[in-house]
Amino acid sequence: MPEMPEVETVRRTLLPLIKGKTIKEVTLWYPKIIASDPAEFVQKVAGQEVLTIDRYAKYLLIRLSGNLTIVSHLRMEGKYRLVDVATPKDKHDHVQFAFTDQTALRYNDVRKFGRMQLVETGTEKVTTGISKLGVEPNSPEFTVKYLSIGLKRKKKSIKNTLLDQSVVAGLGNIYVDEVLWESKIHPLSMANKIPQKKVKELHDNINALISLAIEERGTTIHTYLDANGQTGGFQKMLQVYGHRGEPCVRCGTPLEKIKVTGRGTTYCPHCQVMYR
DNA sequence: AGGGCAACCTGCGCGC
DNA sequence: TGCGCGCAGGTTGCCC
Numbered sequence: 361m362p363e364m365p366e367v368e369t370v371r372r373t374l375l376p377l378i379k380g381k382t383i384k385e386v387t388l389w390y391p392k393i394i395a396s397d398p399a400e401f402v403q404k405v406a407g408q409e410v411l412t413i414d415r416y417a418k419y420l421l422i423r424l425s426g427n428l429t430i431v432s433h434l435r436m437e438g439k440y441r442l443v444d445v446a447t448p449k450d451k452h453d454h455v456q457f458a459f460t461d462q463t464a465l466r467y468n469d470v471r472k473f474g475r476m477q478l479v480e481t482g483t484e485k486v487t488t489g490i491s492k493l494g495v496e497p498n499s500p501e502f503t504v505k506y507l508s509i510g511l512k513r514k515k516k517s518i519k520n521t522l523l524d525q526s527v528v529a530g531l532g533n534i535y536v537d538e539v540l541w542e543s544k545i546h547p548l549s550m551a552n553k554i555p556q557k558k559v560k561e562l563h564d565n566i567n568a569l570i571s572l573a574i575e576e577r578g579t580t581i582h583t584y585l586d587a588n589g590q591t592g593g594f595q596k597m598l599q600v601y602g603h604r605g606e607p608c609v610r611c612g613t614p615l616e617k618i619k620v621t622g623r624g625t626t627y628c629p630h631c632q633v634m635y636r
Numbered sequence: 637a638g639g640g641c642a643a644c645c646t647g648c649g650c651g652c
Numbered sequence: 653t654g655c656g657c658g659c660a661g662g663t664t665g666c667c668c
Contacts, residue, residue: 363661392644418662435662437646452646471645473662489663516639524639525663532661582648584661601661621640624659 362434364418364497364530365573366584366592370440371415374587377442378410381459383424390454393467395477404428404478405457416490417529429481431488432467438474440587441466470583493529497570502528504563511551511559518554519547519620528566533623534579534601539565540627541600546634547618547625553635572597600626 362370386405391398408424415421422430432438445464449456455467455476467474479487494510495501510527511518522528522536531539540547542565545558554562578584578592581602585591595602599609604617604626613630 366661433663435644436660469645470647471660473645475663514638520639523662534661579661582660622642 362418362438362578362584363532363535365535365570365576365594366578366586367415367418367420367434368574369578369586369592370434371413371420372586373590374420374440375413377587378457378459378465379412380410381461381463382409383407383457384460385458387456387458388454389449389456390472392472393454393469393474393476395475396479401476401478405430416484417493417496417525418532419484419488419490421484423481427481429479429484431477431479431484431490433475433489434469435471435473435475437471437583438467438469439583439585441468441589442587493525494527496530497528497566502563502567504560507563508556508559511554514551516551517547517620518545518549518551519623519625521551523621523623530570531566533625534581534598535569535573537601537626538599539569541632542569544631544633546632547620547627549633549635555635558635600628602626 383405386402388394388398388402394401408426408428411423411425413420413422418433420432422432443464443466445458445462450468452468452470453466454469457465477488484490495506511521514521519536522531543558543562573579573594576592576594579594580591581595600615603615605614608615608628608631611631613628615626616629617624617626
């Protein structure tokens, strides 16, 4: 499900619901969600207070007292919601954090792909998947020069390179298709062959698109919901994703859908230029 | 070293 | 109605 704008929206909506609450008990209905030791997770998280929630790319960092952080990745379909602790368990509820005030945070994930890991606060950038990530869009480190050097290192398609989180962290299948259309770059272009002028365009478009998608509270295609159960608004602004066969709004050519390293990819075969 | 691809899961829509 | 197949906002681990 979620890419960086959706995860940021979850962070913003979840924080006011749980900040300051004390966790009384953790229940693991499907322990595989916990990537660290499940018994230790249950034992150490109980009794802690939720201090705040940070985010890096698509990872949520739930900051607890006791110098603990839950690093949570929603993968395709993970969702959080706050319920009364007496609410019957949904079929796909896998983890519960029961608070001292009779409310509970439930983690729900139809495909069970999401993962949580308990780490000592401050070590998350070396002890979790975050260690392999590149820089985030709109960060001071994300410069045109950084992107240019990153792309030159990659001998594969620009589509695959932008999905690979090691150069730019936070983009996923929807926003990569959108940003390549916006930048008029064919998804099968080689990352290391894109001219400097286009790299600058790509850089600026990534920043603009991510900012706009966050303002719109993310994109809902199938199932994405924020912590209040609300859908995003960006789907109405998508130009290519989900629009196979429809005319390109720039040139009228029907949009095509192909597979690029296993991922569905929609693009305009006329105005997106191939660099090879 | 870096790239390709199956694996991890469930549900839905489609064709037969 | 039922079944099999392909598809889905992601990552990772294994193979070459």
